[in-house]
Amino acid sequence: MARYLWLTQLYPSGLSGTSVKTKHTLEVLLQAGHSVDVVCLHHRSLLRPKLSWPGKPGQIKLWVIEKDVFSAWRLDYVLTHFGLLMSRWPFRIAKMFSNEMVKQLEILISNHNYATIFIDGYAMLQYLPFLQPTNFRSQNYQMPPLIYIDDEDIAELMRQRWSTTENWLMKIFFWWEWQKCLSYERLYLPRIQQLWAISQQTLRRLKTLTSAKAVLMPTVVPIFPQVFKDTAQDLVFAGLLSWLENIQGLKWFLNQVWPLVRRAHPQTKLRVLGQMAQPNLVTQLQQTPGVLYRGFVPDLATEFNQTAVAIAPILINCGIKIKVVTYLSYGLPVVTTPQSTWGLGGMGGVLTGKTPEEFAGAINQLLANRQLRLKTSRAALKNIHQHHSAKVLIKFFQVQKLSGFIRPTFATQPTQRSRSWS
Template structure:
């Protein structure tokens, strides 16, 4: 089959949640089918991983061209001028479409897409977020697939519940307008894929008539694999991009509500936070406590994961599934997490994860794991088994290819 993959970001390098999912699904499709990529450029990701725009564009183009037949990048208009996103957010309060849709409006992208569709006979066009849905108009007579990394309206409404009082009305109206937009456009796509059964149910509440398949987030268990490195004593770790609001709020809560209580019971405990762009407010808190270390972006997170005693994920916001948890599972780590952080992952308390909903429970679970290496081994070992049986990208990729082939009526005709 010939597939065109439309993306809201350059899906490389595979070192953060959305990048991991998009890169691996794209790679799995390209192993069997001919895939072209038309991608927007999100400057924030390039700035995180590369010293310059030019080097980032060159490296990502080379890496993706290794398995994509055609690779083309388009800048995001609002990123081309100072404070462009803020002006667009304000303007979007008075437009028919919400900011989350207006964000990727681009004449250059429209022109590039029209050209590719005219020059090629695509069997399927993949839209990697609902923010790209307006470009469905440029794809007549082609099967279309919409990927939902999150159910965006649900995530925005949840954010409204947790936001500062002054910000709450903005997120609330954005969430309601997104839900209205989802109801209007989702039926125009032939197939929807979600990260979890939970997100599939959320999407079907928006429109019960949609054709939805679950393609879970995954992990490469050969890459994320314990190497036998020794574990540091009484060390807690959290991994996540620190410019994403659920991660920031999770660490703000953990450092202010959980960490002081844990330190009273385990005075020599240490907290390691790994992830790019930690905000000044959190760095200031860490300066007051030498047991807290922010490492920023690291090129290889595996040594940090393996050396930690316990992995924590106190996230109570966002949507989709948390790939950071799957990485920790694959590394055989004992994880303590809030139930919301585990949404979409078939994990069970006391078997392959420890769940906590209050500061007191986080302290109790972490202290228990600190004290019992056998329990850590059992929880971590079961977590890796869960990944191997349910969340390896090779098997997820096979399911994705088969779903696309069935959509085009090809079935078993494809040779692998």
């Protein structure tokens, strides 16, 4: 069995998009019998639940570095981190650098021979200089393959934020972050051996920046087939409520789509789930008729089994929306924007709407037709089985010939010719 080193920018709690992908990928590796040493950051403002893992005790070990990363954009926050704004690297990257993580990596690589090192997440690329053999005590250290797992196309995200924001100060900031991201990528992406992208859109751009093998990696989630109830009538939105695109998309929905839904279905409620919402957003949610703000919910099934339709009104997307895959894994019919379908293996279970009228129309169509909801729910689960299940990821590992997943080949004996008795 193989032993892997896994660097990731989020504690694999499964409570936010990136951590969902990481957690379930790690579970597949453990279920296959492999061992993983995980070094990760944990942002103090996020919840840190105790995790249970498949496999034997000690098969996975976590080294967690606590760090303040997420915060609202306030003047005091900007002034406190002014030095990072002047950094060579993007602000969101520079604030995820940790000397403690460097020291932990040195200890681990000095004492273990890893089959593969996974660089999980954009901010983790900055640790590549510390993964070179010359930086460690062992003289016989053989450098394993370095695989970068894309979490989101951050450079493209900064570009889109720059092009859409109306605040001129933020416009300057996002433009500068975009330029820094491009420099960051040009330096680090050529140093990896493989690049696993999470959507075709990000794959097309990132593969132009490296000569490494670049492929599309399936995002996997567990399946919960018994949650959806066709008698439910509510909507649900789930996501990290400090993430700018979630906030903007949710406000767009509340202001432009929700009134159209309420007009057709006045009894329908919108359940909003997620942590780290700022007080002004909480106030808006609580004051909007028909909206139930739930905040953090430890068990999604308790809310999802009261849900007829899940929504993902995301206006900017630069990867795969884990919320969409998660909704589908519970058998929920999903209504989303076209750009939020990037990275999906199939469109089963998903309806899209680009304008407020189209978005509301798709929701109202599902709310009005129980049989359509049932059909869409079945298509959602089939989509996950076919494109986002553990068996799909295992096949991907085998195709990529990941150490520990290479199928054995057996030398075939030459076939003996039958004797002739003429």
